Amino acid sequence: MNALKDSLIELIRRTSVELPDDVNQALVRSLENEKKGTIAESALKIIDQNIELAKRKSQPICQDTGSILFYVDCPVGFDQIHFEETTRAAVTEATKKGYLRQNSVDSLTGKNDGTNVGPGAPTVHFHQHRSAEIAVRLALKGGGCENVGAQYSLPNEKLQANRDLDGCRKVILDAVLQAQGKGCGPGILGVCIGGDRATGYEFSKQQFFRKLDDRNSNPELDALEQDILKIANELGIGPMGFGGKTTLLGVKACSANRLPASFFVSISYMCWAYRRQGVTLSVVGEITGWLY
Amino acid sequence: MISLTTPITEEKIRALKVGDAVSISGIIFTGRDAVHKYLHDGGVLPPEVNLRDGIIYHCGPVMMKQPDGSWRCTAAGPTTSIREEPYQGDIIRKFGVRGVIGKGGLGDKTLAACKDAGCVYLHAIGGAAQVLAECVKQVRAVYFLEEFGSPEAIWELAVENFPAVVTMDSHNGSLHKEVFAASSAELAKRL
Numbered sequence: 001m002n003a004l005k006d007s008l009i010e011l012i013r014r015t016s017v018e019l020p021d022d023v024n025q026a027l028v029r030s031l032e033n034e035k036k037g038t039i040a041e042s043a044l045k046i047i048d049q050n051i052e053l054a055k056r057k058s059q060p061i062c063q064d065t066g067s068i069l070f071y072v073d074c075p076v077g078f079d080q081i082h083f084e085e086t087t088r089a090a091v092t093e094a095t096k097k098g099y100l101r102q103n104s105v106d107s108l109t110g111k112n113d114g115t116n117v118g119p120g121a122p123t124v125h126f127h128q129h130r131s132a133e134i135a136v137r138l139a140l141k142g143g144g145c146e147n148v149g150a151q152y153s154l155p156n157e158k159l160q161a162n163r164d165l166d167g168c169r170k171v172i173l174d175a176v177l178q179a180q181g182k183g184c185g186p187g188i189l190g191v192c193i194g195g196d197r198a199t200g201y202e203f204s205k206q207q208f209f210r211k212l213d214d215r216n217s218n219p220e221l222d223a224l225e226q227d228i229l230k231i232a233n234e235l236g237i238g239p240m241g242f243g244g245k246t247t248l249l250g251v252k253a254c255s256a257n258r259l260p261a262s263f264f265v266s267i268s269y270m271c272w273a274y275r276r277q278g279v280t281l282s283v284v285g286e287i288t289g290w291l292y
Numbered sequence: 293m294i295s296l297t298t299p300i301t302e303e304k305i306r307a308l309k310v311g312d313a314v315s316i317s318g319i320i321f322t323g324r325d326a327v328h329k330y331l332h333d334g335g336v337l338p339p340e341v342n343l344r345d346g347i348i349y350h351c352g353p354v355m356m357k358q359p360d361g362s363w364r365c366t367a368a369g370p371t372t373s374i375r376e377e378p379y380q381g382d383i384i385r386k387f388g389v390r391g392v393i394g395k396g397g398l399g400d401k402t403l404a405a406c407k408d409a410g411c412v413y414l415h416a417i418g419g420a421a422q423v424l425a426e427c428v429k430q431v432r433a434v435y436f437l438e439e440f441g442s443p444e445a446i447w448e449l450a451v452e453n454f455p456a457v458v459t460m461d462s463h464n465g466s467l468h469k470e471v472f473a474a475s476s477a478e479l480a481k482r483l
Binding site: 043046047049053054062063064065101105144160173177231234235236238240242243273 | 311353354356368372395396397415419420421423425440441443444457459472474475476478483
C-alpha cells in the first residue's frame with residue numbers, strides 16, 4: 001500500500017515540477033528561433049527561467065496544476081479498486097505537500113474542500129494488457145488550455161469545411177486561430193477525427209502521451225500533423241499571443257470510427273507547461289522506470 | 293523597462309503604450325472568477341481591500357500555511373482573463389483600478405473602460421508560476437478564503453519587480469486585437 005502511494009506521490013511531484021525532455025528541447029529551439037529583442041523572445045526567456053526554477057525548488061511549474069488524468073496499463077487480475085483508492089490518497093497527500101493546488105470545486109455548491117478528490121477527480125483510465133508490466137501515465141492539464149479546446153461538427157458552413165481531410169484541416173486551424181495566446185502558447189494540439197463527442201475529446205487528449213518528436217505511422221495523419229504545424233507557425237500568433245514565430249510546438253492526431261450521421265473533429269490544446277510523465281511499477285508498487 | 297509602483301497615478305498610466313515592458317512593485321490584490329462575479333452582483337469589499345489607483349491580479353496562487361500562521365506563496369502565475377470580460381470594465385470604473393494583470397487579454401468592453409477611466413492591461417507570462425512567485429515578497433492578508441476557496445480568494449501581496457507587458461493601453465490600443473486581425477489575414481491566405 002505504502003510503496004504504491006509513495007510512488008504515485010513521486011509521479012505527481014515530478015509531473016508537476018519538471019517538464020519532460022522532449023518539451024524542454026522544443027522550447028529551447030523556439031527561443032533560439034525567435035526574433036531577438038521582441039516581447040515574444042522575452043516571454044520564452046521567462047518560461048526558460050521558470051522551468052529551471054520549478055525543478056530546482058521542487059514547486060509547481062504552473063500554479064494551475066490542472067485536471068489530474070491517470071492512464072494505467074495493467075495485467076489481467078490487477079486490483080483496479082485498490083489502485084484507484086490509493087490514487088485518491090496520493091492526490092490528497094500531494095496537495096498537502098503543495099505539489100498540487102487546491103484545485104477541485106464542487107460544481108453545484110462552489111465549495112473547494114482542498115483535497116482535490118471528488119466526483120470525477122482525479123480520473124483514472126485502466127487498460128488491461130497481456131503483458132505483466134504496470135505502467136502509469138499522468139497528465140496534469142490546466143484550465144486555461146482546456147478552455148480553448150474545441151469540437152467541430154462537419155460540415156461547417158461558416159468555415160466551408162466539408163467531410164474530408166481538407167475540412168478537418170480548416171477547423172483545426174480555426175481552433176488555433178481562436179485560441180490565440182489564451183491557452184498559454186506555444187501549445188501542442190491533440191486531435192481526434194471521428195468518434196462520438198465524448199470519445200473524440202478523450203482520444204484527442206490521449207495523443208498528449210506521444211513524444212513531440214515522434215511521427216504518425218499513418219501517412220495521411222502524418223501529413224496533416226506536419227501541415228498544421230507549419231501553417232500555425234506562419235500565422236504570427238507567437239508565444240502568449242504576443243506575435244512571433246512559434247505558435248505551436250507540435251500536433252498529434254488520430255482517428256476513430258464515426259457514425260454515418262456524425263463527423264466530429266475534436267481538438268485539445270496543451271499549454272507549453274506540458275505536464276506529462278509516466279512510470280513503470282513493480283508488483284508491489286515501486287517505481288522501476290520513468291517513461292519520459 | 294518602466295517601473296510602476298502602487299498606488300499609480302492616472303498620468304503614469306496614460307503614458308503607457310501597447311508593447312511597453314513594465315516592472316511592478318507595491319501592493320496588489322488577486323481576484324478572479326468568484327470575486328468578479330461577487331462584485332458584479334453588488335458584493336462589498338472589506339475596507340482593507342482598496343483597489344483605487346491599484347492593481348487586480350487574475351491569479352489563483354498556491355499558498356502554503358506556515359507553522360506561525362503566515363502564508364508562503366509557492367506558485368503564482370496569471371490565469372486566463374477573458375472570463376472576466378463581462379465584469380471587468382464595470383469594476384475598473386467603480387473601484388478606480390489602474391491596472392489589471394492577467395494573461396490572454398480582455399475584450400472591447402474592458403478596452404473602453406481602460407480608455408475612459410485610465411487603466412491598462414498588464415500581460416504576465418502564463419505558466420511562469422515560479423518566476424512570478426519569486427516576485428511575491430510577502431503575503432500580507434487573505435480575504436474570502438472560506439467562501440471562495442484558496443485559488444479564488446483575494447490575496448493581498450507585496451510584490452517587487454513583477455514583470456509584465458502592456459498589451460491593452462488607455463488609448464484604445466490592444467495587441468490582442470492586432471494579432472488576431474493579422475493572424476486571421478494570414479490564415480485566410482492559406483486556406
